[in-house]
Amino acid sequence: MATESDSSSYIMHNGVTRAVGSSNTGLEIMADIEGKSFPAYSQRTGAIHQFHSGSAVADAVTNSMFMIQALLRELGFESDIFAEHVAPELTGSIRYFREYAGSKEDVMLLHHSMGHDQDEWVTNLPCTTILVYHNITPESFFDERSPFRHYAAKGRAQLDAFREHFAAAIAVSDLNARELAECGYGKVTTIPLLIDAAAIRSAEWNDMLVQEQSQVMTVLFVGRISPNKAHRDLVEAAAQLRAMMPRPFQFVFVGGYGEDEPYYLELRQLIDELELGEIVRFAGKVSDADLYGWYRAASAFLCLSDHEGFGVPLIEAMTFDVPVIAYASSNIESTLGGAGLLIHDKHPQAVAALLRAVSEDRALRRAIVVEQRKRVRQFERPALLEQLQQFLRQQGIEIPQPVDTCTRTDVERSPHYQVEGPFETSYSLALTNRELAFALDRANPGEVGLFATEGPGDYAPDVQKISAIRGLPQLAARGSKRSGADVVVRDLYPPRVHDMDGLYNFLHFAWEESELPAAWIGAFNEHLDGVAAISTFVAKVMRDNGYAGLLAPVGNGVDHVARAERLEYRGPLGKGFRFLHISSCFPRKGVDVLLDAFAKAFTARDDVSLIIKTFPNPHNTVSAQIQALRRRYPECPEIILIEEDLDAGVIVDLYHRCHAFVAPSRGEGFGLPMGEAMWFGLPVITTAFGGQADFCTDETAWPVDFTFERAKTHLGLFDSVWAEPNVDSLVAQLKAVREATAEARAEKAERGRALLESRFTWDRCAERLIALEASAQRLEPASARRVRLAWISSWNTKCGIATYSSFLVGSLDPAWFDVRILASRDPAVIIEDGPEVTRCWTDQRGRIDDLLAELDRCRPDAIMLQHNFGFFSMPSTARIVEYANAHDIPIVITFHSTKDVDASDYRASLSEIADALRGADRLLVHSIDDLNRLRMLGLIDNATLFPHGVHARDSSDRLACRAALNIPIDAPVIATYGFLLPHKGLEEIIEAFSTMSKELPQARLLMVNALYPVRDSELTAERCRSLIKTFNLEERVQMITDFLPDRESFAYLDAADLIVFAYQDTAESASGAVRYGLAANRPVACTPIPIFDDLGELVHRFSGTDARAISADLATLLGDSALLRSKADAQAAWIHARSWDEMSLRLGGIVRGLVGERSSVRRGG
Secondary structure, eight states, X not given: OOOSSSSOOOSOOOOOOOOTTOOTTOSXXXXXXSSBOOOOOOOBOOOEEEEESOOOTTOHHHHHHHHHHHHHHHTXXXXXXXXXXXXXXXXXXXXXXXXXXXXXXXXXXXXXXXXXXXXXXXXXXXXXXXXXXXXXXXXXXXOTTOHHHHHHHHHHHHHHHHGGGEEEEEESSHHHHHHHHHTTBOEEEEOOTTOOHHHHHHSOOOHHHHHHHTTSEEEEXXXXXXXXXXXXXXXXXXXXXXXXXXXXXXXXEESOOOTXXXXXXXHHHHHHHTTOTTTEEEEESOOHHHHHHHHHHOSEEEEOOSOOSSOHHHHHHXXXXXXXXXXXXXXXXXXXXXXXXXXXXXXXXXXXXXXXXXXXXXXXXXXXXXXXXXXXXXXXXXXXXXXXXXXXHHTTBOOSSOOOGGGOXXXXXXXXXXXXXXXXXXXXXXXXXXXXXHHHHHHSTTOEEEEOEETTEEOOOOHHHHHTSTTHHHHHHHOOTTOOOSEEEEOOSSOOOTTOOSSEEEEEEOOOSSOOOHHHHHHHHHHOSEEEESSHHHHHHHHHTTOOSEEEEOOOOOGGGGGSOOOOOOSOOOSSEEEXXXXXXXXXXXXXXXXXXXXXXXXXXXXXXXXXXXXXXTTOOHHHHHXXXXXXXXXXXXXXXXXXXOOHHHHHHHHHHOSEEEEOOSOOSSOHHHHHHHHTTOOEEEESSSGGGGTOOTTTSEEEOEEEEEOOOTTOOTTOEEEEEOHHHHHHHHHHHHHSOHHHHHHHHHHHHHHHHHHOSHHHHHHHHHHHHHHHHTOOTTOOOOEEEEEEEOOSSSOHHHHHHHHHHHHSOTTTEEEEEEEEOOSOOSSOOOTTEEEEEOOTTSOOHHHHHHHHHHOOSEEEEEEOTTTXXXXXHHHHHHXXXXXXXXXXXXXXXXXXXXXXXXXXXGGGGHHHHTTSSEEEESSHHHHHHHHHTTOOTTEEEOOOOBOOOOOOOHHHHHHHHTOOTTSOEEEEEEEEOGGGOHHHHHXXXXXXXXXXXXXXEEEEEEEOSSHHHHHHHHHHHHHHHHTTOTTXXXXXXSOOOHHHHHHHHTTOSEEEEOOOOOSOSOOSHHHHHHHTTSOEXXXXXXXXXXXXXXXXXXXXXXXXXXXXXXHHHHTOHHHHTTTHHHHHHHHHHTBHHHHHHHHHHHHHHHHHHHHHHHHTO
C-alpha cells in the first residue's frame, strides 16, 4: 500500500504536483524560507545514487527510488540504490549500504521517512548529499510499545542533526516542505517523486479480482492499519451507509497489520459490535497486481486519515478513475490539488450520504473523474522529467542526456469511443459491433477502437478474420482492455456492465421478451450512463423492468447488406412464388406457426414454395417439424430446408431470387433479417409486435395479428410474455401477398426501403448514439432530486388495494421519493393518518374537483393512480389523465381489474376512455388476460404487465406454530386466508373438508378470513358457521374473523400443511391474498380460474371449483408428501423475484425513468 513513513507499502510511485495556489505551470515549487543556506558546489557530472534505511517489495519509498533511478538513467546518469535493510526479494536490485565506496563527484539522494541507526555513515559520506523527505508520522499516533514511536521521534531529531550535511532538500509534499522550514531548512523544492501514473495504469493487474469484486459496490482505503489512518472513522461510516444504502456494498482495507496489534483488535471489536463482519474486509498486504485490481474494482476511495505526509493512494485511486473522497487533514488538500471531493467534517452520516451520492449519481462521478484526470496528468513521466531536470540544473549538476519533454510523443492517447464485444465473426452481435464502430469512425476519424470481449469475459479475436475485413485491423489496433476511452459502448451476451470504465458507459442492447432479470437492471442502473436500445420495443422493455437512466432507440443499421457481393446459391429453390424465412428456428422465431399456416394457406398444387434457411442446433427441431407437417397434410406445399453455412453473398442471392419474406416471430429485438429483406425490395410478412414494428408497419409490410402469451424461453423468467402470432391472420397475409399484383407488392416494399434508407443506416445509428452521449453530457452533477410522487389510492383501510399501496410505498427508497398520499374519504381508518396523507375524494359516484385541487397544491413530479372501477367513474379517470397531460406530469395507472363492470346498479368499461388512456405514460396490469384486453382496445404501446408483490420472509417452525395454537403435531392442517366474501369459495371449502375428513378424521381447518365492512361479508360468515355446525365440524374448524396484523396472520398460516384458495369467480386480475399464502412458504392450491393464472406452475390447481373436486384433490395432495412439496423450489425463487422490495424497486425505476424522460425533453435532449 502506498505510504510515506514505513516499509510496508505498494506501487511504483513517481509523479509531479504543485501546491494549491502555485503557478499554473506546476513545474516547480520553490520555498524560500529564512534560515541557514545550503553550501554551494560547482557544476559537475557523475553518478547520482540513492539511500534509504529500509526496503520492501511494493513499498512506497522503495518504489519511489526505483522510479527515480529509471529517470536518472534515462538522463544519462549512473545510478544505484543502497539500503541498510535489503529485502531478500530485492537482492540484486538494491545494494547493501556498506558497499558504497564513495566519491566526491557523486551525489547521494538520502530518502528520509523514519529514523534509523546509521547517523555516522550519513554524516561521513564523501559525496554531495541531497535530502528527499517523505514525512514522518508524528510519534503520538503510535502506541507507546510500538518501535515506530521510538524511530518516529529519532527521525525528526535526525532532520536537525543532518541539516548541515545536505546541499539541497526535496520535499515530496507541501506539508513536508513546511516541516523542513520549521527545522531551519532554507531552500526547499517540492517535487512529489512518488508515482508515475501512466506506468501503474499500464501495469498488469488481477482481472479475476476485478470481475469478482466489481459486482458489488466497493469502498476502498489503502494504508497500513494504524491510528493515524483513522480506520475507526471508516468503520463508523460503513455502519451509517448500511442504514441508507438499498443495495449490497463492502468496505475493503488494503494494508498491513499485525493480528495482535492493539488498534487492529480495537477495530475488530468495533466491527463485531456494529455487526459489520460481512461488510468490512481486511485484505492485508497484497501484490501490486492485486492492488491494481482493487483500484479497478472500487466504486469510491474514502480517506479519513488524520495524518498523511503525502497520501500516495489518493493519486493512485485518481489514476484508476476511482472517485476520491478525502478528509482535509495534513497534506491531503495539497495532494488532491483541487481534484476529488475534499471534506472538512468526518461525521459518519454525512460521509455515508456522500458515498451514496457518488455511487448513484453518474454525472457527479463523471465530474469528479474529469477533474481527477487533469490532476493525474501532473504525475506522468514527461512532467516528472521536466521537474527533475530543472532541479538538477539549479543545483549546478550537468545532465549527460537531457530530455526535451515538450516534444515527447510516447504518451499514449486513448480513443474517444471504444466499442466492446465480439466483432470479427459472422455472429449478429459481431456484425452489429463492427458496423457501429465503422460508422462512429466515419463520424470521428481515428477516434474509435474495438475490443474483443464476450459476456463471460475477454477472448482473443481471430486475426485472420480481422484481416479479411477491410478497415477492421485499424479499429482493432486502437482498442485495448481498460483503454481509458471517454465513451465505452458494449454489445454482448449476457450483458456484462460492472467492469465498464468509460466516462460514459452505454449498452447497445437487444432483447426479445417482456421480462429482464432484476439483477441485470440493478447493474444497469448502477454502472450505465444510458442504454442505446436497438428498437422502441427494447427501450420500453428496459423502462418497464425498472431501468431509470437515459434511454434512446438508437436502432440498428441495415445498409451493410448493400456492400455484400452477390454470390449464386447453387442448391434447389423450389417452384413458383418463393417465400423465404431466415432464422435460427428457435421456438421464439415462430417456425411452428409458419409451417402450420403455410400448409393451411396452400397445397402442393399451388405454384409456391417455402425456403427456410437455418443452421443445425439443439434448439432447432424444424426438420422434424416439417416431417410431422407432411404427415398431417398429405397435400403439403413444397418446403425446402437449407441448413448449411452460407456466405453473406449467397444470402444476398436468396433475397434476390425469392419473392417475399415471412417471419411470424414471437419476439424480436430488431428483426435484422426482415430489415435486410425489405432493403432488397421483398414484401415482408411479420408479427405486428416487437422490434421490427419500428419499420414493419401497415404502410411498409403485411403485419400478422397476435395475442400476448407467457414466454417459454430458456431463462424461465416469471411473468415474461411474448407475442403469439395468430395462425389465421398469418394464413390471410400469406395469401394476400401471393395474390397481390407485382406493382402492389413493389409499392409497399419500396416504402419500406425508403424508410430504411432514411432512418436505419449505420451512420444514422451512430448519429443517434452520439445524440445519446450529448444527452448524458447535459446532465448536471447532483441534478437528480427526490421525485415528488402523488399516490392516488385507498389508504389505511380494510381494502386490498390500500394494503397493496402500503407495501409498495413502504418499500420505495425515501432518498429518491417524497410520496404524498391522496386518499379516499373513508372514516374507517386502521390507524391515525400520517402528515403525508390528504383525503380528497370519495368513490365513482363523487366528483374529483378536490383531488385535482390537491394536485395543484402539491405540484407532483409524477402521479401514481391505483384504479378500481369503484374508485372513479370513467369520465373522472379520463379527467385525471388529461390533467396530467395538460401539466406535463408523467402518470402511471395500475388497473386491478380490466373486465367490464355490468352490474344492475353500475356499468363501466375502459373502452369508454381508451383514447384518454393512450395519454398515460404507463398502464400497469397484473395478468396476461388484462394485457390482452388492453390490446383489444388498441392500448399496446403503454401497457405493461406489472406482477403483484409478495412478502419475502423466512420459513418458521411449523411444529412450534402448532404447539402455540394447541394443534396436534401430526394432524393434517389446511388453512384459508383473505377477506370473508362470497366469491372466495369458503363454503365450498367447508363442504369439501367435511367430505375429506371422513378419511382423515384428525385433519384441521384454519379459516383466517377477516370480515370486510360490507353486509355480504357478515352474511357469508353466518353461512359458514351454519355449515360448520351442520357438518359437526366445530372441533376441527376454527374461524378467525378479526382483521389481524400480518405477524399474527402468519402465525396461523405457518401451522398449515396446505393453504387453499377456492375462489369461485371474480373480475379481479390478481389476488393479494394468495400471495400471503405463498409467503408463508407452505404449499398452495387454487381453483382453476383466471385470477390465479399469473402464478403459473407455482401452485397446485384443483380440477374444478365445486366441493367434490376440491375434496378429492385435497385428499390426493395430503396423501402424497412428495407431490405436496414439489413446487417448493419454484415457490422460493418466485417469492424472491416478486418480493415487495423488488417490485417497489422496479416501480421506482419506472417512475424515475419517466420523470427523467420529461426532464430530458425540457433540457433539449
